[in-house]
Amino acid sequence: MDKDLLWSNILDKIKTELNSLAYQTWFSETELYKLDGGVAKIIVPYAIHKQHIINNYKDLLNKCFLEQTNMNYELELLLKEDIVEEQPQIIETFKTEETNETYHISSNLLPKYTFENFVVGNSNRFAHAAALAVAEDPGRIYNPLFIYGNSGLGKTHLMHAIGNYIVKNSNKKVLYITSEQFVNDFVSMNRKDDSGTNFNYVEFFKHKYRNIDVLIIDDIQYLGGATETQKEFFHTFNTLYEGNKQIIISSDSSPDDLKKLEDRLRTRFGWGLAVDIFPPDLELRAAIIKKKIVGEDISKPIPEEVIEYMAATISGNIRNLEGALTRLVAYSATWGSDITLPLAQEALKDYANKGLISEKNDVAKIQKVVADYFQISIDDLRGKKRSSNISFPRQIAMYLCRKLTDESFPKIGIEFGGKDHTTVMHSCDKIEKEIKNNKELAKTIDKLQKEIH
Numbered sequence: 001m002d003k004d005l006l007w008s009n010i011l012d013k014i015k016t017e018l019n020s021l022a023y024q025t026w027f028s029e030t031e032l033y034k035l036d037g038g039v040a041k042i043i044v045p046y047a048i049h050k051q052h053i054i055n056n057y058k059d060l061l062n063k064c065f066l067e068q069t070n071m072n073y074e075l076e077l078l079l080k081e082d083i084v085e086e087q088p089q090i091i092e093t094f095k096t097e098e099t100n101e102t103y104h105i106s107s108n109l110l111p112k113y114t115f116e117n118f119v120v121g122n123s124n125r126f127a128h129a130a131a132l133a134v135a136e137d138p139g140r141i142y143n144p145l146f147i148y149g150n151s152g153l154g155k156t157h158l159m160h161a162i163g164n165y166i167v168k169n170s171n172k173k174v175l176y177i178t179s180e181q182f183v184n185d186f187v188s189m190n191r192k193d194d195s196g197t198n199f200n201y202v203e204f205f206k207h208k209y210r211n212i213d214v215l216i217i218d219d220i221q222y223l224g225g226a227t228e229t230q231k232e233f234f235h236t237f238n239t240l241y242e243g244n245k246q247i248i249i250s251s252d253s254s255p256d257d258l259k260k261l262e263d264r265l266r267t268r269f270g271w272g273l274a275v276d277i278f279p280p281d282l283e284l285r286a287a288i289i290k291k292k293i294v295g296e297d298i299s300k301p302i303p304e305e306v307i308e309y310m311a312a313t314i315s316g317n318i319r320n321l322e323g324a325l326t327r328l329v330a331y332s333a334t335w336g337s338d339i340t341l342p343l344a345q346e347a348l349k350d351y352a353n354k355g356l357i358s359e360k361n362d363v364a365k366i367q368k369v370v371a372d373y374f375q376i377s378i379d380d381l382r383g384k385k386r387s388s389n390i391s392f393p394r395q396i397a398m399y400l401c402r403k404l405t406d407e408s409f410p411k412i413g414i415e416f417g418g419k420d421h422t423t424v425m426h427s428c429d430k431i432e433k434e435i436k437n438n439k440e441l442a443k444t445i446d447k448l449q450k451e452i453h
Contacts, residue, residue: 007032040073048330113160121284135165138246142273149277152317172213224260286311305410370397382417395427
């Protein structure tokens with residue numbers, strides 16, 4: 001039976017067993033990837049589905065598969081990105097001269113990381129340009145290319161993108177490894193095989209790391225303290241460099257700050273180009289979220305105000321943004337609700353409570369100045385009281401936030417206790433109009449602005 005027809009029949013059966021909310025939440029976006037031996041591989045949209053379906057609907061699925069196929073299958077639930085990583089790797093077969101033993105060497109490149117899906121902004125523009133230049137002309141420009149920055153900012157994405165670009169557009173041999181893998185291979189070189197020697201392992205190591213055109217090594221800082229491994233990497237580096245082979249290295253620190261590495265290594269890292277990646281700014285964070293929404297093919301619409309809220313409250317690194325988006329969608333699926341700003345505020349309150357707010361945010365200062373001037377508390381400005389002695393200063397504060405900062409209407413609303421963006425827009429329009437006809441208000445606004453600055 002065709003797998004799509006099989007899964008359609010199974011879903012029809014599940015519909016009769018569950019209420020519509022449970023079915024829509026947990027099964028409407030699933031698909032049968034393939035039957036692999038005795039394993040049924042099922043694609044689910046989010047990580048939360050994996051555990052929930054196994055915990056609550058495993059018996060139902062087993063019964064459905066048995067009814068449709070007369071076979072018992074082990075269930076394996078996968079995300080789409082898990083499937084991407086199952087794509088075939090470029091494999092090189094290598095036989096040692098001593099025993100004719102065969103080894104298989106993979107490029108280790110992940111196809112999902114490309115230049116096309118890397119979101120460029122001010123914080124990573126230079127690194128992106130340098131990476132693309134190296135990909136277009138490996139071994140001839142910026143060698144080595146050294147990319148550094150904190151975890152989760154896109155270094156690994158860029159390195160795989162370089163490798164994938166080179167493989168797609170040339171016949172060059174590319175190898176991506178972590179420093180940990182390099183250490184493990186080096187340690188293995190000292191083992192003895194069945195012949196009582198380590199010749200095979202030495203031959204394999206040298207072929208793997210020196211008979212290539214592009215070496216990409218991630219997290220070089222973890223070679224610190226491994227003296228013998230550093231010596232071997234030094235010789236590998238020299239061999240590749242002298243052969244005009246491209247070397248790409250990443251680290252959490254600049255070459256000069258890698259004090260645990262030998263001076264001669266740090267000197268060589270400076271022969272090419274060192275580029276750093278900074279945490280994404282507000283604009284880039286919003287762009288990354290939008291790109292992720294498209295890439296994940298999220299079915300539920302996510303309003304612009306929710307995207308702005310996430311970009312404003314989730315800073316740090318890209319993994320934080322991805323984690324927040326996954327949590328938001330899973331939270332929405334769990335409750336069977338549309339994605340709205342209030343739902344996002346509830347789902348992501350643990351993220352927002354970490355104080356990860358926009359670098360450009362001067363809202364707090366404006367609130368304090370306005371509260372002091374009108375002799376009310378900041379909590380009053382952020383609260384729900386609607387008495388005139390509080391609502392009018394609140395409107396003035398919102399107006400000043402919009403005028404004196406780069407914050408959006410939704411973001412300002414968030415800073416005033418989660419007010420809707422239309423409330424902020426109304427307040428700004430009201431104050432703008434009154435200033436034209438009320439000279440005393442105009443003077444008050446002018447005074448407040450001077451104090452804020």
